[in-house]
Amino acid sequence: MAISSPGVGSGLDVNSIVTQLVAIEKQPLQALQVKASSLQSQLSLYGTIKSQVSALKDAASTLASATSWASQAATSSNTAAATVSVDSTATATSFGLDITRLAQSQTTASRSIAAGASLGAGSGTGQLSIQLGSWGPAGAGPFVAGAGAAVNINVSETDTYTTIANAINAANAGVKATVLKIGNTERLSFQSTTSGSDAGFSIASNGGFAALDSLSFTSLGNGSESALGMESSQVGLNATLKINGVALESATNTVANMVPGVTLNLSQTTTPGSPVQINVAQDKVALQKNIQTFADAYSALSKTLADATKYVQGGRSGVLQGDSTTVGLQSLMRTIIGSSSTGSTYTRLSEVGLEQQTDGSLKLNTTKLATAMGDVSNLQKLFTTNNSNAATNGFGLKLRDLASGLLAADGTVSNKSTALQGAISRNGKEQDRVNDRAAVVEKRLRAQYSALDAQMAKMSGLSSFVTAQLAQWNKTS
Incomplete structure (x- = not known):
């Protein structure tokens, strides 16, 4: 079996020459790889945007639902004697609870x-x-x-x-x-x-x-x-108790739904004439938490969009800087947050403490919100009113519908993600084509240099023969 080494016949560094020529052929790869990295960063960022839009949708949907505004919280004036919890069917009420005997097992x-x-x-x-x-x-x-x-x-x-x-x-x-x-x-x-x-x-x-x-x-x-x-x-005995003076019994110390939606957990008897006061009222702590969650979800998405589209002269700009889709989304969100709603005595979010900051985020002014909670009915309407008009609906509906549209199969976020995935796929195919062309060029060059080697080897052999013959002829002469 013959052993060949490119360049032996010609004395040229064939491997180096071919490698450099192929590298020139592959030069477009560098730009394609940089572009691929940028596309991957954009796609990853849109994954984050999609997740944050989903969180905003959930938070806005909660505020758009009348059910979330109907949640009740219960308190007991003597938790050593009785604690209380409520479910979604409970309504606002207040009553006195006397416990004369706890239930017991035999x-x-x-x-x-x-x-x-x-x-x-x-x-x-x-x-x-x-x-x-x-x-x-x-x-x-x-x-x-x-x-x-x-x-x-x-x-x-x-x-x-x-x-x-x-x-x-x-x-x-x-x-x-x-x-x-x-x-x-x-x-x-x-x-x-x-x-x-x-x-x-x-x-x-x-x-x-x-x-x-x-x-x-x-x-x-x-x-x-x-x-x-x-x-x-x-002996086994029922618990005996009175609710607003009405005598009742329970086989257990967990008394559920004697007052609809209310569960009483009895733990000790009470002093005659000193009933436990049970109050069930709208859960304003939960309402404030829901509003804060909404503000946080909006602010997180707003920050992501701002960072992604920022321009830094002489520095590192956002990966979506100048992207019309992302800039348009950012503008649309700010427009909706700054718009007004009809159907409530409140018309703007800033009136109830949701104040838009210069960086686009929402900050909750708890003092304003506490004042607004003095009129929970109109505060609710600011978020839940359905006027069948996207421009004047309550803000819970506005942001919920915006987020739903963005996440829909043909929505802005979904379309942008699909477009980026398509661009990444096309970039990969273009890189494959460049590599394929480079492989063909390399194969052709090696074939050409192999043929050149063979010819140079023949010529070198002929030259040596002629030189030897001339030397012999000179000796003979």
Whole structure:
């Protein structure tokens, strides 16, 4: 196999010559690569703009919605006794709350046995039958079984309190069992899983061995079937309360929708004559937060557009400086923010504290806003009024519709992003064409220089032959 090295025949640095000629052919790449970098920066920036327009849309949509202006906040004058929360259905109201009794679950406790000991000394088996029901509204008995069937738990004389507790808890009988350790002894405690007078329970022991009766509870008199039955620690009772003097009961200490949309969480009884005052009123803190979010979203987008289009003489201008689409968007936003609306006693955003700054951002003047919140109805109308006229609609609708249009499939932001992606794609194809042409040129040049090498090698060989012949002829002469 022949080994070739370009330039051997001619003595020329062929590789260097070809490399430099190909580099000249690839010179357009430099401008294309610079352009590609600029396009990528613009596309990335439009990704940021799209995200910020979306945030502005969300913030404006919140202010355009009557629902967001109807949000209520609740307060309690005594949070140690009761806390309060509201949902979207709550309306403004105020009432006094007296708590005379908290809801409680029924609890019972067994006799003590040695820690870790078995229930009995033999090998008998039996069942505990747990029945849910009520001991009456005052918890004084007699027991009335509920509609559900009793749950039977198999118990062996060799079972420990821990074994029995695990079996009861696994049965989901409406009762939870806990082993209490007191020194070297144990007691088994039962508690109904829910509170209220209708969430009580009775426990009957069914045959097998005498020690099983120690876990029975069929009457409030310490067990009617066995003198060793479980003790009543606490009866199940409803919470008793008064709202504006009206007596009410609740099976739990979470009292929901007795006042529509309002949930009361009871935690302690109140002093007679000193009710907890519950107030439900428009949530002005949430309203101010929504308005601040709107101002922040607008300002963030405004800053991005300003930075992108800025011109710095002798310095680094924005990547979209001079771009008509971006400059037009910036101008449109400022025009809308500075426009007026009809349908409210307020006509401009500056009147309620949203003041446009020289850099295009919005700054919230909380003093002005606090004054405007004295007339929430007209403040709301400034954002929510729909006149079926883009020029005079409320500002929530104006900015929401602007943002929606920009983000639509044929909107300004979407179209600009698509155009930039197309330009990047075309730039990439042009770079490929330049590289392809350079490859063809390189191949042709190497072929030409290879042919030149071959010819120069032949001529060099002929020259050497002629020189040798002349030398021989001179010797002969």
